Amino acid sequence: xxxxxxxxxxxxxxxxxxxxxxxxxxxxxxxxxxxxxxxxxxxxxxxxxxxxxxxxxxxxxxxxxxxxxxxxxxxxxxxxxxxxxxxxxxxxxxxxxxxxxxxxxxxxxxxxxxxxxxxxxxxxxxxxxxxxxxxxxxxxxxxxxxxxxxxxxxxxxxxxxxxxxxxxxxxxxxxxxxxxxxxxxxxxxxxxxxxxxxxxxxxxxxxxxxxxxxxxxxxxxxxxxxxxxxxxxxxxxxxxxxxxxxxxxxxxxxxxxxxxxxxxxxxxxxxxxxxxxxxxxxxxxxxxxxxxxxxxxxxxxxxxxxxxxxxxxxxxxxxxxxxxxxxxx
Amino acid sequence: xxxxxxxxxxxxxxxxxxxxxxxxxxxxxxxxxxxxxxxxxxxxxxxxxxxxxxxxxxxxxxxxxxxxxxxxxxxxxxxxxxxxxxxxxxxxxxxxxxxxxxxxxxxxxxxxxxxxxxxxxxxxxxxxxxxxxxxxxxxxxxxxxxxxxxxxxxxxxxxxxxxxxxxxxxxxxxxxxxxxxxxxxxxxxxxxxxxxxxxxxxxxxxxxxxxxxxxxxxxxxxxxxxxxxxxxxxxxxxxxxxxxxxxxxxxxxxxxxxxxxxxxxxxxxxxxxxxxxxxxxxxxxxxxxxxxxxxxxxxxxxxxxxxxxxxxxxxxxxxxxxxxxxxxxxxxxxxxxxxxxxxxxxxxxxxxx
Numbered sequence: 001x002x003x004x005x006x007x008x009x010x011x012x013x014x015x016x017x018x019x020x021x022x023x024x025x026x027x028x029x030x031x032x033x034x035x036x037x038x039x040x041x042x043x044x045x046x047x048x049x050x051x052x053x054x055x056x057x058x059x060x061x062x063x064x065x066x067x068x069x070x071x072x073x074x075x076x077x078x079x080x081x082x083x084x085x086x087x088x089x090x091x092x093x094x095x096x097x098x099x100x101x102x103x104x105x106x107x108x109x110x111x112x113x114x115x116x117x118x119x120x121x122x123x124x125x126x127x128x129x130x131x132x133x134x135x136x137x138x139x140x141x142x143x144x145x146x147x148x149x150x151x152x153x154x155x156x157x158x159x160x161x162x163x164x165x166x167x168x169x170x171x172x173x174x175x176x177x178x179x180x181x182x183x184x185x186x187x188x189x190x191x192x193x194x195x196x197x198x199x200x201x202x203x204x205x206x207x208x209x210x211x212x213x214x215x216x217x218x219x220x221x222x223x224x225x226x227x228x229x230x231x232x233x234x235x236x237x238x239x240x241x242x243x244x245x246x247x248x249x250x251x252x253x254x255x256x257x258x259x260x261x262x263x264x265x266x267x268x269x270x271x272x273x274x275x276x277x278x279x280x281x282x283x284x285x286x287x288x289x290x291x292x293x294x295x296x297x298x299x300x301x302x303x304x305x306x307x308x309x310x311x312x313x314x315x316x317x318x319x320x321x322x323x324x325x326x327x328x329x
Numbered sequence: 330x331x332x333x334x335x336x337x338x339x340x341x342x343x344x345x346x347x348x349x350x351x352x353x354x355x356x357x358x359x360x361x362x363x364x365x366x367x368x369x370x371x372x373x374x375x376x377x378x379x380x381x382x383x384x385x386x387x388x389x390x391x392x393x394x395x396x397x398x399x400x401x402x403x404x405x406x407x408x409x410x411x412x413x414x415x416x417x418x419x420x421x422x423x424x425x426x427x428x429x430x431x432x433x434x435x436x437x438x439x440x441x442x443x444x445x446x447x448x449x450x451x452x453x454x455x456x457x458x459x460x461x462x463x464x465x466x467x468x469x470x471x472x473x474x475x476x477x478x479x480x481x482x483x484x485x486x487x488x489x490x491x492x493x494x495x496x497x498x499x500x501x502x503x504x505x506x507x508x509x510x511x512x513x514x515x516x517x518x519x520x521x522x523x524x525x526x527x528x529x530x531x532x533x534x535x536x537x538x539x540x541x542x543x544x545x546x547x548x549x550x551x552x553x554x555x556x557x558x559x560x561x562x563x564x565x566x567x568x569x570x571x572x573x574x575x576x577x578x579x580x581x582x583x584x585x586x587x588x589x590x591x592x593x594x595x596x597x598x599x600x601x602x603x604x605x606x607x608x609x610x611x612x613x614x615x616x617x618x619x620x621x622x623x624x625x626x627x628x629x630x631x632x633x634x635x636x637x638x639x640x641x642x643x644x645x646x647x648x649x650x651x652x653x654x655x656x657x658x659x660x661x662x663x664x665x666x667x668x669x670x671x672x673x674x675x676x677x678x679x680x681x682x
Binding site for chain 2: 009013016017019020021023024029032033035036037039040050051052
């Protein structure tokens with residue numbers, strides 16, 4: 001039996017170096033890292049690559065491996081520098097495709113050729129889409145009308161708070177024009193719908209008032225009026241007048257309440273408030289003072305009640321006219 | 330074949346051929362203490378040789394470790410005459426460079442001067458570059474000692490230079506410098522050959538002799554090549570990894586070892602610091618027991634991963650290891666493994682500074 005020669009210190013060191021290198025070669029370096037990560041419950045487990053296993057162009061150590069460093073053939077031959085490692089982006093997160101989120105850029109040709117369209121658009125805006133510019137209206141009123149129409153168009157069915165810059169500047173001019181056309185049509189329809197209901201109620205109110213009036217006039221001989229107070233004092237029968245007033249008030253209450261309910265149901269007040277000069281001033285002012293927006297609901301409510309008050313005053317005016325006519329006869 | 334590896338740094342301390350020892354690892358693991366301990370043991374075991382401990386960490390700690398002020402020039406450690414320490418100061422080194430450059434540009438009103446000083450002082454890696462320049466200087470001095478260079482004979486030559494390095498990233502950057510510089514210089518040389526006439530013209534316009542510049546660059550390239558050669562020779566250079574028995578440190582240590590292997594730098598020793606050895610205590614503290622359990626888990630992992638390395642286990646002491654006397658007592662465990670049953674008295678027995 002031959003005795004194995006004891007290893008010298010140098011040989012021992014060389015063998016150990018070779019063993020260490022062998023344990024890092026052939027992808028084992030990455031495995032070692034991943035083993036550590038896995039056992040340490042790291043969030044990066046199995047996702048790292050060792051610098052020894054990265055496929056970089058070899059940056060030769062200028063002096064080469066001197067002497068008997070680690071002379072085995074299975075050494076990692078690619079010596080990388082930090083620059084190469086820095087440029088190797090294997091561990092970087094994946095690049096996300098954001099094309100789905102980006103809006104298509106406008107066609108430059110269309111943009112260049114759309115100057116005329118933009119001019120037309122502004123002309124239409126400033127001249128009023130429905131052509132309802134009165135001869136006596138000044139420039140400010142026209143601008144207010146522009147804002148109102150734009151706001152009405154933008155908020156038709158949507159309840160937006162007046163015109164927004166996006167209404168003017170969003171999208172291409174062609175898209176904007178179609179949208180504005182649509183908004184205008186919607187606004188016009190809403191207005192028509194509102195007027196329709198107002199007309200219906202107008203018919204009902206006036207009919208009721210006239211019926212009430214002529215009933216009392218024809219059936220009650222003492223139902224008279226005069227512009228002279230002494231005549232009114234002579235033949236004054238309060239019961240007939242009181243009867244008329246009670247019926248009038250009752251009728252008014254019923255019609256106004258019904259109108260209010262229907263307006264709330266079909267959102268008819270919006271059309272009124274949007275076209276209101278006060279809302280337009282508020283919208284204009286809120287662009288400088290955003291705090292003014294908090295008063296908008298209050299103003300809208302007041303305008304709604306004002307419309308109801310207007311109905312009552314209109315009916316009252318009719319009654320006054322009728323009694324005035326009666327006093328002549 | 331089973332090659333038994335002692336869990337000590339005996340092989341490093343006794344290896345006579347070693348010229349460069351780097352001590353590095355993650356921040357706060359005890360690099361300065363370990364590098365100081367290695368330097369102390371080298372000085373104690375080789376009383377006739379001179380050793381130099383250089384700190385390349387911008388946040389120097391050597392002065393605190395030895396309780397003695399050190400600076401940019403090597404100063405002997407009090408109580409250990411054959412050991413010197415140096416803390417490289419980038420600002421002072423830059424001033425030296427500026428003074429050297431004044432021979433080329435003596436204009437006191439040069440607006441670029443102060444700007445360049447501020448600018449170069451802030452360049453990332455400037456600390457590493459200046460440390461490297463120090464290395465070059467010592468290589469030159471070694472030639473003096475070897476008798477190969479007779480131009481300067483009054484420089485001290487150190488048998489071994491120990492580097493207390495900055496946390497891992499800085500150190501790796503420092504170690505790349507030789508190969509990076511060498512590539513740069515060789516590129517420059519090839520370019521200078523092609524653009525020689527133009528360089529002559531520019532050099533002449535600036536009042537500098539381009540030939541002198543080229544010769545200096547040539548000399549620099551040779552020195553860098555020599556450094557590169559020495560750093561990749563395991564008989565001349567080794568890297569001691571310092572870590573603690575925790576997950577992050579273990580992972581960083583493994584990455585650092587792999588990175589160093591890619592630079593062809595020898596790593597054969599790992600020092601595991603701050604170990605509690607709590608199982609043999611008479612009155613074990615619950616926190617220590619729990620922590621020791623965690624440390625043992627990673628120690629077992631290290632034993633598997635680093636069976637071909639010298640794995641030195643150092644204890645966590647009750648006080649800071651500061652001052653030459655404490656360092657002497659603590660550093661002996663680098664050569665003789667710490668036995669908690671026998672050596673536990675040191676935990677509370679150190680001098681308080």
